[in-house]
Amino acid sequence: MENEFVEANGEKIYFIIHRKNIKNINLKVSIDKKVSLSIPTKMPLNKAKEFVEKKANWIKKQKDFYDTFAEQKERLTFESGDTIYLLGKQYKMKIIANNKNDIIINNKYIEIHIKEKYIENKKYIRKVYETWLKQYALRIFEELVINYQKHLKKYNVKLPKIEIRQMKARWGSCIPTNNKIIFNLSLIKTPICCIEYVVLHELAHFKHQNHSKSFYNFITILMPDWKERKKILDQDFIGVV
Numbered sequence: 001m002e003n004e005f006v007e008a009n010g011e012k013i014y015f016i017i018h019r020k021n022i023k024n025i026n027l028k029v030s031i032d033k034k035v036s037l038s039i040p041t042k043m044p045l046n047k048a049k050e051f052v053e054k055k056a057n058w059i060k061k062q063k064d065f066y067d068t069f070a071e072q073k074e075r076l077t078f079e080s081g082d083t084i085y086l087l088g089k090q091y092k093m094k095i096i097a098n099n100k101n102d103i104i105i106n107n108k109y110i111e112i113h114i115k116e117k118y119i120e121n122k123k124y125i126r127k128v129y130e131t132w133l134k135q136y137a138l139r140i141f142e143e144l145v146i147n148y149q150k151h152l153k154k155y156n157v158k159l160p161k162i163e164i165r166q167m168k169a170r171w172g173s174c175i176p177t178n179n180k181i182i183f184n185l186s187l188i189k190t191p192i193c194c195i196e197y198v199v200l201h202e203l204a205h206f207k208h209q210n211h212s213k214s215f216y217n218f219i220t221i222l223m224p225d226w227k228e229r230k231k232i233l234d235q236d237f238i239g240v241v
Helices: 045-054 055-073 122-155 183-191 192-204 213-222 226-236
Strands: 002-008 011-020 026-029 035-040 083-086 088-096 104-108 110-114 161-165 172-175 178-184
Touching: 002 045, 011 045, 026 055, 026 213, 035 045, 045 055, 055 110, 083 183, 088 104, 104 122, 110 122, 122 161, 122 178, 122 183, 122 192, 122 213, 172 192, 178 183, 183 192, 192 213
Parallel strands: 011 035, 088 110, 161 178
Antiparallel strands: 002 011, 026 035, 083 088, 104 110, 172 178
């Protein structure tokens, strides 16, 4: 692993180089805005730097996206009219006084029904919403994990435990020793095709505990269009979450 930087458009771009037994260069900007570059083992450093310089605008676009991602979460004031993203779709929040707490997805609205005595208590409304969101995400993730695990039974992949957290740097994480998959709660904001890709990606790690060629060949067999789904997460999913 090598730490390097280049200057482009008047700014320094810091990145990490991973030399691997591969033919093509792979560039990635993670959710925490760290830039990593996977290159063939014998590629000269200057060639790697030239590649990063050429991709400077794309890297900035990715970082701007993640800034927007963070800002979007902060824009939730828990007042009617707030924008909410769920499964790749945009909704408007509607706060409604009621005799019990409930959350209903109704066309283009997410209706948050709150006991009347708490209707002005934004912390309370936030707690009700976040509890619901985690339960909603768990239900979606569990259904997809169960479905894809059925296809992986013949590879001795067991049904794992599922945990949901807010994570800064990744959409999901697999812990084979505990037979557990951890999903980023923010993943529920992305389209279902993206969630399916992350689910399969993490399940596949129970068979291949690395990102080798065998790992990606294995995913390709089960999901031939995984690169297009990943692209939505890595590049095209701008302004949606």
